[in-house]
Amino acid sequence: MSNDQDRIVTLQLNAQMSFLPIAVQCVETVAKAFGLGREESLKLGLATEEIFSYLSGKVCRGQILDIRCVNCISYVRVEFRFPVSVLDMGALNIAAAVSCENEDDMAQMGLVLASRSVNRLYISEERKNHICLKIEKDKHYPPVQEITVAPVAVKGALTVGTPDADGIKLYVTRVARGSSHMPRPHYFQYPGQVVDMVAAGDCQVLTATDSRGECAGGVLFHFLKASIIEVFGPHVFDPAREEEIAGMLLDACIAGTVRTKAIGLLNLTGMPSFLQSQFEHLGLMKNYSHDGEAVDRSAFYRLLHEDPGCRVFTDLVLKDYLQREYKRLFLAREIREVCDQGETHTGASIFSADLYRERSVAILNPLWPGADLDANVNNHLRFLKEEGIINIFFTLDLGVSWQASLMTVLMNNHFQPALIIPFAGQADLLIFQYDRTEP
Amino acid sequence: MIEPNLDYLVPAYVREFEPYIPSKPDPELQKLYGCNHLYRLNNNENPLGPPPGAQEVIRRFPPPRGAIYPSGDSYYLRREIAACYGIDPDQVLVGNGANEVITFVIKAFCEQGDNIITADKTFAVYEWVAVFSGIETRIIPLKHERFDDRAMLAAIDEATKVIFICNPNNPTGTYWSWDTLKNFLDEVGGKQIVVVDEAYFEFVEAGDYPDGMSLLNDYPNLIVFRTFSKMYGIAGLRIGYLAGDLKVVDMIRRTCVVYSVNGLAQEAALACLRDETGHIRRTRELVRESKVFLSAEMAAMGLPVIVGEGNYLIVKLPGSDTLAYRKLMHEGIMIRPMTGFRYPNHIRVTLARMEAMKAFVAALKKILA
Numbered sequence: 077m078s079n080d081q082d083r084i085v086t087l088q089l090n091a092q093m094s095f096l097p098i099a100v101q102c103v104e105t106v107a108k109a110f111g112l113g114r115e116e117s118l119k120l121g122l123a124t125e126e127i128f129s130y131l132s133g134k135v136c137r138g139q140i141l142d143i144r145c146v147n148c149i150s151y152v153r154v155e156f157r158f159p160v161s162v163l164d165m166g167a168l169n170i171a172a173a174v175s176c177e178n179e180d181d182m183a184q185m186g187l188v189l190a191s192r193s194v195n196r197l198y199i200s201e202e203r204k205n206h207i208c209l210k211i212e213k214d215k216h217y218p219p220v221q222e223i224t225v226a227p228v229a230v231k232g233a234l235t236v237g238t239p240d241a242d243g244i245k246l247y248v249t250r251v252a253r254g255s256s257h258m259p260r261p262h263y264f265q266y267p268g269q270v271v272d273m274v275a276a277g278d279c280q281v282l283t284a285t286d287s288r289g290e291c292a293g294g295v296l297f298h299f300l301k302a303s304i305i306e307v308f309g310p311h312v313f314d315p316a317r318e319e320e321i322a323g324m325l326l327d328a329c330i331a332g333t334v335r336t337k338a339i340g341l342l343n344l345t346g347m348p349s350f351l352q353s354q355f356e357h358l359g360l361m362k363n364y365s366h367d368g369e370a371v372d373r374s375a376f377y378r379l380l381h382e383d384p385g386c387r388v389f390t391d392l393v394l395k396d397y398l399q400r401e402y403k404r405l406f407l408a409r410e411i412r413e414v415c416d417q418g419e420t421h422t423g424a425s426i427f428s429a430d431l432y433r434e435r436s437v438a439i440l441n442p443l444w445p446g447a448d449l450d451a452n453v454n455n456h457l458r459f460l461k462e463e464g465i466i467n468i469f470f471t472l473d474l475g476v477s478w479q480a481s482l483m484t485v486l487m488n489n490h491f492q493p494a495l496i497i498p499f500a501g502q503a504d505l506l507i508f509q510y511d512r513t514e515p
Numbered sequence: 516m517i518e519p520n521l522d523y524l525v526p527a528y529v530r531e532f533e534p535y536i537p538s539k540p541d542p543e544l545q546k547l548y549g550c551n552h553l554y555r556l557n558n559n560e561n562p563l564g565p566p567p568g569a570q571e572v573i574r575r576f577p578p579p580r581g582a583i584y585p586s587g588d589s590y591y592l593r594r595e596i597a598a599c600y601g602i603d604p605d606q607v608l609v610g611n612g613a614n615e616v617i618t619f620v621i622k623a624f625c626e627q628g629d630n631i632i633t634a635d636k637t638f639a640v641y642e643w644v645a646v647f648s649g650i651e652t653r654i655i656p657l658k659h660e661r662f663d664d665r666a667m668l669a670a671i672d673e674a675t676k677v678i679f680i681c682n683p684n685n686p687t688g689t690y691w692s693w694d695t696l697k698n699f700l701d702e703v704g705g706k707q708i709v710v711v712d713e714a715y716f717e718f719v720e721a722g723d724y725p726d727g728m729s730l731l732n733d734y735p736n737l738i739v740f741r742t743f744s745k746m747y748g749i750a751g752l753r754i755g756y757l758a759g760d761l762k763v764v765d766m767i768r769r770t771c772v773v774y775s776v777n778g779l780a781q782e783a784a785l786a787c788l789r790d791e792t793g794h795i796r797r798t799r800e801l802v803r804e805s806k807v808f809l810s811a812e813m814a815a816m817g818l819p820v821i822v823g824e825g826n827y828l829i830v831k832l833p834g835s836d837t838l839a840y841r842k843l844m845h846e847g848i849m850i851r852p853m854t855g856f857r858y859p860n861h862i863r864v865t866l867a868r869m870e871a872m873k874a875f876v877a878a879l880k881k882i883l884a
């Protein structure tokens with residue numbers, strides 16, 4: 077879509093219950109106009125109802141609330157922007173309901189209920205005491221067809237380029253119907269969704285075609301963070317020329333991203349072994365499934381530019397770990413130790429929770445410090461377990477000094493450091509994974 | 516306090532542009548990487564430094580002159596350059612490094628909706644300036660490591676204003692011959708501005724390499740860039756220039772910020788042009804010797820090289836170039852990883868003194884072992 081005006085509808089109103097029907101009606105109507113089906117629109121309306129009630133009652137009663145609906149083509153996003161006083165910020169923890177004395181009080185469950193009706197929910201602090209809460213609902217797409225895909229025998233010279241809609245669908249179908257055990261995002265089951273994602277600029281696809289126009293392979297990539305691009309693939313459909321095809325696709329992916337805002341490429345879903353030497357192995361994360369099986373996932377990374385070095389903060393508990401990891405990765409870091417020297421901590425901490433229910437994944441990020449870090453981590457763990465989320469991660473920005481105080485708290489709550497993603501935050505991000513073998 | 520709405524105030528093409536982050540100063544890098552020395556093989560600097568006359572100018576620059584504005588348009592230097600090439604001083608514009616004259620040209624000729632044409636694997640600044648000015652950049656892939664003249668001509672349309680050719684190309688060292696350049700200019704037919712960036716002109720020894728300055732009279736749409744940063748070794752003073760047709764340069768002058776070139780740089784550049792001590796010969800000998808040495812060493816290690824004109828060569832590594840950069844930094848060697856030039860897994864190495872070349876080879880062997 078070329079014109080932002082065509083894809084955004086905004087509503088500004090007071091956060092008071094009498095305006096609830098306006099907010100809900102607006103979101104439902106806009107969702108339908110933006111192409112969501114009836115069921116998805118109703119669910120987005122339901123989530124809006126829960127969030128609006130919660131904000132009006134607990135968080136920013138009587139304050140100006142901006143609601144922005146965005147047509148992201150493959151999904152609709154609703155953004156709630158509001159001011160919040162320090163005293164009320166604790167209520168923004170998605171696990172706040174868990175800490176209530178009376179857990180039957182449904183009014184406390186607003187964010188939880190909302191999260192159940194949508195595909196993704198994010199909270200972030202855009203500026204001091206100004207919060208943005210986003211919910212996203214995907215459009216419904218037919219799954220990939222149950223067809224047998226004939227093997228490809230590539231002929232002649234290969235060219236890499238941006239495919240048209242049919243080319244994207246063919247690539248996605250081949251990946252979905254192929255025999256590769258490489259894990260992939262759920263949208264690889266929905267070719268039409270990937271076409272829409274490309275049209276919206278949410279991701280890019282490059283394919284390699286032979287002299288007859290046969291699709292020999294492809295790669296999909298998108299911005300995961302402001303300066304990190306996540307790469308899926310390269311996927312190769314003719315094993316006889318695997319190295320050549322994968323190499324061309326990766327080179328084209330790098331050429332297309334190297335002069336953007338990206339600092340690094342990240343691959344969390346595996347890649348052909350012969351390409352791994354072009355990347356650095358950051359570490360392993362476990363991917364648990366509901367049947368209890370755990371699969372190790374390697375994280376591969378490559379910087380696109382020189383490492384300018386930076387300062388990172390740590391608690392003593394992880395100083396050795398960081399020194400070891402930075403030495404292994406040859407990253408130049410000034411590691412500065414921070415420690416509690418008896419200063420007073422007040423108020424409630426806030427963690428944002430990115431929930432990806434289709435993958436049973438939660439990623440917690442600290443937004444605001446407080447005196448209750450341990451209790452808040454515990455609350456989130458209880459909440460996520462009750463919600464059936466089995467892959468729980470916690471990210472710390474090593475460039476933000478106060479976040480280092482969470483290291484001991486996380487370790488005491490059975491989180492383990494899994495890997496460092498360079499420059500994924502103000503400095504590097506340290507990813508912790510919750511150890512499910514612990515009670 | 517009300518914060519400015521940067522989404523509204525800043526054009527999208529600026530917001531989306533990732534600013535280039537230059538390397539930290541050497542002492543900071545040495546501290547970060549834990550090395551007690553640093554061979555700078557990343558920026559194609561001349562290890563011999565400036566010619567003796569320019570060194571003398573720098574040494575004797577009177578401190579009180581620091582309070583005096585320089586010539587706003589590099590008056591004497593333009594006259595000297597013009598005398599060297601038999602052109603009018605007003606055909607010359609001096610800038611704070613060649614980077615600044617790139618900006619002058621794009622500002623003078625391009626507006627939103629226009630495009631420029633250049634190559635994918637070349638000096639990045641043409642592309643950067645166009646992108647953060649909201650000008651479309653048409654990136655034409657190199658063919659056999661050379662600028663692809665046919666593809667560049669085919670990419671021209673009504674909105675094309677400027678074509679940038681780096682000759683010899685940084686980083687491949689390939690170049691267009693007299694015939695190729697003249698045929699290209701003939702086919703463009705004066706409809707677009709053709710910039711030939713000759714930053715490495717003085718290093719080239721090949722007989723069929725064209726001197727863009729000698730073509731200015733025949734092609735009024737031709738602009739030639741030169742710099743004092745490479746062969747003349749005054750990169751730290753930031754000074755470069757462009758030359759072109761009188762009317763064309765008069766247009767570019769309108770976008771040129773006067774007083775951007777400091778007085779010391781102007782005087783040192785004058786001394787560079789007047790050098791009669793054989794600075795260019797000495798530098799070429801050093802580059803030749805290092806090129807032969809390094810090519811042989813890389814061949815012995817089984818590492819392919821891309822080597823041509825200029826004081827640099829490219830080495831293809833078996834793995835990530837950005838990782839190699841970090842490993843080499845720990846050994847006190849700073850090279851240029853080439854991913855940013857769209858050559859992933861390649862590094863560019865400045866051809867420098869033998870001591871530095873040997874240190875580089877030893878460090879490379881160590882990190883690849």
